[in-house]
Amino acid sequence: MVLKNMNDLKRLVDGGPRKKLVLAAANDQHSLGAVIRAWKDNIIDPILVGDEAEIHSICSSNNYDITGLRIIDEHETEKSVETAVKMVSGKQADILMKGKIGSATLLRCVLNKEWGLRTGNLLSHFALFEVDTYQKVIAVTDVAMNIAPTLHDKIAIVNNSVACLNRLGYTMPKVAVLGAVEMVNENMQATLDAALLSKMNQRDQIKNCIIDGPLAFDNAVSLESAQLKGIKSEVAGDTDLLLMPDIEVGNVLYKSLVFFAKAKVASIILGAMVPIVLTSRSDSEQAKFDSILLAAAACR
């Protein structure tokens, strides 16, 4: 079961029950459009928490018809996030989305020890790309959240991502642990981590996926490149998930795909009680919408 593009992602959620999405600090020009579009497409049932008057004002200037949409009036930003998060922990919402508030503030509430959304797992960023020049969608992690993940972190990041892919219908996603080279080099931690993760997968300590690495980027995505180098790998050329060595290369890859390869992208945060949509102002309208799709598909 493989997703070729974002349309396939949409097909996963079409016709299914609408997921409840709570938008924290919903008086936000940048996120309302995508939320309302997803609502009109019957993907989600939104709950908007924020300054009600401002919400109405934004909607009327954009000609959004929000009749019947549930709004909880809350003027203070931090309070609106707290309310939104508590709705999730109170099982009244399936997805949390960021509105007019900084990511750090939102995540601080998510991680609140009393009423937050902690599961004991590491939070990690998961991005799904549709690129013209690759035969299917490809997931990349972690390009925005964990700066310099240790082996322990990488295990958590892989587990988060694989569980998400399992929910998208992938029974045994192929995971490529990226490095600059495909040989083991004692001076390159990425290649050593790849060896350790491969062994853990072999011993069924990391389940429900096939892990290989180190693989260089070309070997991971191009069977021809891999064959030219004489690489024998179940994953090479057929990768579903790219595990990045650190945030710098991850972030650069993410942005290269968007700017140079004109890729479509959907991103969510994994590891909390529910998927979290953390779009930024620089994301395209399509990316925001696709992220909501991904969150809806990734719900349990």
Add this chain to the structure above:
Amino acid sequence: MIALKKRHRIAVAWAHDTNTIAAIAKAVNKGFIDAVLIGNPSEIRKTCNDEGIDYKIFTLMEADNESHASTEAVRLAKEDKADIVMKGLIGTDKFLRAILNKENGLMLPDAVLSYVCALEIPAYHKLLFITDPAVIPFPDLDQKIAMAGYAIEMAQKFGIEKPKIALIGASEKMSRHFESAVDYSIMCKMAEKNQIKNCIMDGPLDIFLACDKQCGKIKGVKTPVDGDADILLFPSLESSNPFYKGLMLFADGKIAGLIRGTKKPVVVMSRNESEISKYYCIALSCLMA
């Protein structure tokens, strides 16, 4: 043991003990070595007489003390007057100092000094090569890689083209808390990438998975070694040493071992090892020369 074609020349440092002299004599009489015994000639002659050995089958060379005997033996090897160097009645530390000497020693450039032995036990269906039960106390990754290389080399000399090497631990699980498990996982990936060659490698594995054919099936662990290991690589001297000694004591094990990393084979045995063990080591050194 395999038939040997050439008569190798062995230099024995401080060849004063009975077991060493008797083992050497046996090998000389079997026709596969010529021996130079370095030490106190009159003492050597006396021991020979006591054991009924004809000292004239050897060349005797005088040395003042154990250290001098060691450096003389190494010198003979360096000058190509000997093919093999053997330790006699000397402490291993003193003897190895001569081997390790920077200007006049016998080390290959940048080589790791290590030890591999071949172990024969009735309970196992073939020879088991063990490393490193004598030299490196806590091998790091590079040392483990060198140890694997030496063991593979030795197995190949015994005719095993692509030996199965089990990297031994207490469990088959990878854990970042065990340096050995981390090193083993890296080595396996290197073997997969042909960075460690000529072997079928897996680890971490416990002894059962390494040497018992039923275990893999019972535990549901897939491993290419699968109870058929040729080589066992241990995480420390303190694990490998009691292992081989336990097998000698309780399982009728016989061993022959050799120092590796040297320009010429070096035979080091415990001063109290039997004559037959020393004889096997001599034969092994000739095989590896």
